[in-house]
Amino acid sequence: MARITLDHLAHAYKPDPQTPQDYALKEINHVWSQGGAYALLGPSGCGKTTLLNIISGLVRPTRGRILFDDRDVTDLATEARNIAQVFQFPVVYDTMTVRENLAFPLKNRRVPKDRATKRVEEIAHLLDLTPVLSRKASNLTADMKQKISLGRGLVRPDVAAILFDEPLTVIDPHLKWQLRSTLKEIHRALDITMIYVTHDQTEALTFADKVVVMHDGAVVQTGTPEELFVRPAHTFVGHFIGSPGMNILPCRVEGAAAYLGKERVALQRGYLNLPKSERIELGIRPEFVRLQPRGAGLPVWIRRIDDIGRARIARVDLDGRTIAASVPENLSVSGDEASLHLDPRHIHIYADGHLVAGEPLEGRAA
């Protein structure tokens, strides 16, 4: 059990990296605190697995250090790091029974037999593997095999952290929910740091207390699921999290107002020092954009309305910009003319993709 610190960590698979593009993982400073449940969220190829393999020691970083508490483990081999990792595809030792599979990490570390047996039974019970304990692991279903892999990750009680690399990819959807809550329970019961890599936002948001969003080899935001939703620090986060994702609209900002084409949108904060050369965008989540009958607000044309179950989402057109907006329950839409109301508290301004804080307006109503 330990706090894991990534200190100026970066990794390139090329032998001689020059430009930032050569790095699969750009410089990262991050602290995973003891006992946290983290999710590492990002699209395929963004460097999540690389980061995970660096923490577990399977990959040695090009630059920077990894500390477990205050001990530098950068040069330590995986075996010496006391870390558990579960991989995307199930790994079972074919010739062994399920019981032997689960006991394997303990046996290799010379844990006394009676303690190992007890521990294996506990973990088997948690993962519903008790009925198959004496069977050979080779001909079980992929679900079962992945449970065994999970079990081998969980079986050592003293690990610094357990790393999960998209562990539920091969699991049936109905079992996914169940296993994810099992993991969550285990996390509560064991007080072990867990880092869970996934490209599925639902998985990340339901599992983790803190989500680390990665994009193109860099961490773009770290925060609670709520923070990621309400205040995305990067347009990528806004777009990647949420369904549908955030509306990102190119705009022009003058003081406390943004202009979408010729339409003016009042802002709650002032943006006086926006860099001139950069791409300025306005971001707002569809949840905070309300469709209303033509009148006050931005005049738009309705393209289509999707019923996504818990809500209706309208795709509307404003001067060639496509915007997703939520349709209030009592609104019946007729014709294709409508207006939009943007909740000013949830409008964010981004310069070159990054959130700009802006200055509070003094004494003026927005």
Place this chain on the structure above:
Amino acid sequence: MTKTLNNKAWFLVLPVFLIVAFSAVLPLMTVVNYSVQDTFGNNQFFWNGVGWFQELLDPTTDLGGRFFDSLWRTLLFSAIILLIEVPLGILVALSMPREGWTVALSLVLMALPLLIPWNVVGTIWQVFARGDIGLLGWLVNHLGIDYNYTGDPLDAWITIVVMDVWHWTSLVALLCYAGLKSIPDAYYQAARIDGASRWAVFRTIQLPKMRRVLLIAVLLRFMDSFMIYTEPFVLTGGGPGNATTFLSIDLVKLALGQFDLGKAAAMSLVYNLIILAICWVFYTIMTNVDAKNERAEA
């Protein structure tokens, strides 16, 4: 779904049927035909029943004696070959590089001995091992070891075994290498996470994953070594004495040297049956191991 019945489909099997008939069944039947007849020359044959077989399988007769001698020699040779080549092949495969330009290089080097025609292998070693002009024979003799494969039966055996190991170990190695290559990286990574030792990785990951290719390797090496003819024929001609007269060499001596067609036909049939029987035993054992594993799970 209803099954479509169309008897014209039998015509599609006809080419295979013809090929098998002319390449295997008819020649085999000719041999069967010879094995039950005797001749005093002039192309006149008369019925002999199972006489040749009785003589062949009775070690007290001349024919039976020499048959069993060569049979034990051949079995011993195959056993030695398997005991050396399989573990050695696995070791070589384990130490072959997994990535980089050295992969192609080592594969080419490993494949080289397999590309050499068998009688050329025999010739190479015949010269290589000679005491007067052969590099190996000359060197060994100058190291003070008395070595002469044409005179000493043990030396002849050692030379043939070393030659076969040189020629065929790379086949085992290449097969094992293919088996090793098919193991996903995640297995090795998981083993490192689980703290497995090098030996545990071999026992629990590499060996089980190589089991199927090893079955093929053992079968191929057994059959080839049990039927070995060309290399020892070129190298020693079955000598000194009869020390390296394996079944195939003996068969040729009998059929073409002495022209005892009936005896030779009977011998080749028994030889054939032995190979089939041993292969069947191998195969059953190996597949039973698989089946037992599966039953243990059910």
